[in-house]
Amino acid sequence: MKVTDVVYSGKMISVVKTYEAEKPSAYFEMVRHPGSAAVVAVTQEGRLLLVNQYREAIGDYVLEIPAGKLESGEAAKDCAHRELEEETGHRARCLEKLCEFFVTPGYSNEKIQVFAATDLERSQSKLDDDEELSLAEVGLVDALTMIDDGRIHDAKTIAGILQFARKKK
Secondary structure, three states: OEEEEEEEEOOOOEEEEEEEOOEEEEEEEEEEOOOEEEEEEEOOOOEEEEEEEEEOOOOEEEEEOOEEEOOOOOOHHHHHHHHHHHHHOEEEEEEEEEEEEEOOOOOEOOEEEEEEEEEEEEOOOOOOOOOOEEEEEEEHHHHHHHHHOOOOOOHHHHHHHHHHHHHHO
C-alpha cells in the first residue's frame, strides 16, 4: 500500500514523500504544483512582448514570456489571459494554444500550457506585490537569435517561441 505524507505546503507548491508502507526507507519526493499557463504575445507589428523578471530562485533577472500559476479551479486559457494583462498591460482578442508540457517530470507534476496571443489591445498592468519586472518588445528573428546565443534561457520561453515560429511558417 502506498503512503503519501505532505512534507511542506506553501502558497505555490507542496512537497510530498511517497513510499510503500512495507518499505518506508525507499521513498520518492515530489513537488506538487497546480499547473501554469504562459503566453507568446505578439503585437500588431509582429514583435513579441517579453518580461524581464527578477527570479529569486536564481538571484537574477530572466527574459521570459508572461506566465503564472493556475488559481484553484481556473482554466489554463483564463490564466493566460489574466497573466498577459497583469504582466504586460495588454489583452488578447485571440488566444490559441501552442503546446503543453511537463516542466520537470523527474520530481514535479507541474504542467505548463503555452498560448499565442494576437490582436492585442492596451489595458492596465496589475503586478503582484512580489513581482519585479519590466517589459521588452523583441522581433521574432531577434528572439530566435537570443535563444541561440543564450540570452533567453528560460525553458517555457524557449519552447513557446520555437513552437510559435514553427507554426508561423
